[in-house]
Amino acid sequence: MRSPWFGRVARNQGDRASRFGRDDRGNLKATIHRGRLAAMNLSLTGLLAIALAIVPLLLLVTSAWLALECLFALGAQSTVPATPPLPADLSLAVLVPAHNEAGGIGPTLATIAPQLRPGDRLVVVADNCTDATAAEARETGATVIERQDSTQRGKGYALDFGLRHLAAEAPDVVVFVDADCTLHPGALASLASQAQRTNRPVQAVYLMEKPPNPGLKDGVSAFAFKVKNWVRPLGLYRLGQPCLLTGTGIAMPWAAATSVSIASGHIVEDMKLGLDLALAGYAPQFCQAAWVTSRLPSGDQAATTQRTRWEHGHLQMFTEYVPKLLGQAVRQGRLDLLALALELSVLPITLQVVAVVAIALLSLVIALAGLSWLPAYLALGALACLVVGIGLAWVGYGRADLSLRDILAVPAYMLSKFSIFSKFLTKREEAWIRTERDG
Numbered sequence: 001m002r003s004p005w006f007g008r009v010a011r012n013q014g015d016r017a018s019r020f021g022r023d024d025r026g027n028l029k030a031t032i033h034r035g036r037l038a039a040m041n042l043s044l045t046g047l048l049a050i051a052l053a054i055v056p057l058l059l060l061v062t063s064a065w066l067a068l069e070c071l072f073a074l075g076a077q078s079t080v081p082a083t084p085p086l087p088a089d090l091s092l093a094v095l096v097p098a099h100n101e102a103g104g105i106g107p108t109l110a111t112i113a114p115q116l117r118p119g120d121r122l123v124v125v126a127d128n129c130t131d132a133t134a135a136e137a138r139e140t141g142a143t144v145i146e147r148q149d150s151t152q153r154g155k156g157y158a159l160d161f162g163l164r165h166l167a168a169e170a171p172d173v174v175v176f177v178d179a180d181c182t183l184h185p186g187a188l189a190s191l192a193s194q195a196q197r198t199n200r201p202v203q204a205v206y207l208m209e210k211p212p213n214p215g216l217k218d219g220v221s222a223f224a225f226k227v228k229n230w231v232r233p234l235g236l237y238r239l240g241q242p243c244l245l246t247g248t249g250i251a252m253p254w255a256a257a258t259s260v261s262i263a264s265g266h267i268v269e270d271m272k273l274g275l276d277l278a279l280a281g282y283a284p285q286f287c288q289a290a291w292v293t294s295r296l297p298s299g300d301q302a303a304t305t306q307r308t309r310w311e312h313g314h315l316q317m318f319t320e321y322v323p324k325l326l327g328q329a330v331r332q333g334r335l336d337l338l339a340l341a342l343e344l345s346v347l348p349i350t351l352q353v354v355a356v357v358a359i360a361l362l363s364l365v366i367a368l369a370g371l372s373w374l375p376a377y378l379a380l381g382a383l384a385c386l387v388v389g390i391g392l393a394w395v396g397y398g399r400a401d402l403s404l405r406d407i408l409a410v411p412a413y414m415l416s417k418f419s420i421f422s423k424f425l426t427k428r429e430e431a432w433i434r435t436e437r438d439g
Contacts, residue, residue, distance in 0.1 A: 050374075052372060053375045055359055055375075056363055056375045056378035059356050059378075060378050062347070063352070063356060063385035064385045066385070066386065066389040067389030068389075069235030070388075070389040070396075073230075073238065074395075076234055083186060083189050085189070091119065091120075092116075092120045092175070094122045094176075095125065095162040095166070095177070096122070096176075097159055098124055098125065098127065098137065099127045101131075102131040102132040104180055105124070112177060113140065114185075115183065115187070115188035116188070121166070123142065123143045123162055123165065123166065125165075127155075127161070145165050152263070155269050157265060163262065170258075172253065174257050175192060176248065176250040176251075177248055177249060178247065181206075181249075181293060182293050184290075184291040186289070187289075187290035190204075190287055192251050195251040199253050199282075200252070200253075200284065200285050201245065201274065201285070202251045203243055203274075203284050204249030205229065205286075205290065205291045205292070206248055207291070208294055208295065209222070209295045210295075210401070216406055218296055219401045219402050219406055220410060222296065223397075223401040224348075226393075226401065227393045228246065231393045232346075233246070234286060236339065237285065237288070241336060241339035243284055245270040245274030245277075250270065250284075251287075252277070253282075259277065259280045261276075278337060279337070283340070314344075315347075322341050322344055325338070356386050359375075362379075363376040363380075364376050364379075
């Protein structure tokens, strides 16, 4: 028979074991809870890092795309293929939309007329003119049609009016040339030949010449225009991808010209037309053999008006068309639409530089605050791509526009353009405004 003392010892040992079991279970629960909190904190940190990295990642992709275009364009300006002769049976019409271009349209038509063959048509659309544009155009021998509509103003409406005039005897190829530019020799044949051969819209090299006594702003604008309208489209051409329509010097088969609505008062109607054509199956192609030039306005107000229209228009196209292009690229399995979406996603070059630098600085602050280094790595990568791309473009194409000394002053010029970009949020340009001509 066990003694009472032995029983008490056994009970005490049992109580201690029970208490230790409860303590172990409590410790286990606490450990599990702490693990869950740590996992939750880790996941929140990861999500925050990903969220902070989205914008730097997008800037890295677009900056790398720009650098790739500039790389492929390097050295290609000297390899211009010979233009094959136009087929004798190819019918051709040139449309010149003009709004109050008296005094300037004559020299433009004088660069077009010598390039026409017998049977080719030159049609000027005198659109809402209140001066002698129509009379001056008729004196050169061009066919002139006049349009008056105070509610529908803009180049798109004028071109639509001209196309409807041509429809009675539709040409095989139609070429659009602005009334304030110079069509260089051989450009018309090069454009029409490539449009006929590829059955696609074709964009010429369209550049801006600096005004007399140019300043830093004029040099930067000419270089930026050259990167946008020559270097990058040439790089896309060598990559086998389409380009944006950038303005004057556009040729297309009649079927393409009438496949979408061209009647528009959009402030960048050419870019919009090119994107609509691409979505309709007619993605534009670059033609380096055709050159068209115009002149940057010398007045500060006219230059600001022009830059505001271009850059606000680009941003509007970005917000409206990138989702469409990406959606159709996936739906139709079309790489060309993806390329156009990337091209459109590259902001106007000044804004792209400002955005990349600002995000890089912000990302470094975030990293030094102990949140995440991932955004900083991506933003610095974007900055490196941007420097490489612009550097390649300058080495290959821009030294005539900007000296090394000029480049040092570019940051101040970029800050001066901040008001143009800020107005996109507060007072964006939406209506077509004609740029005042010099003289």
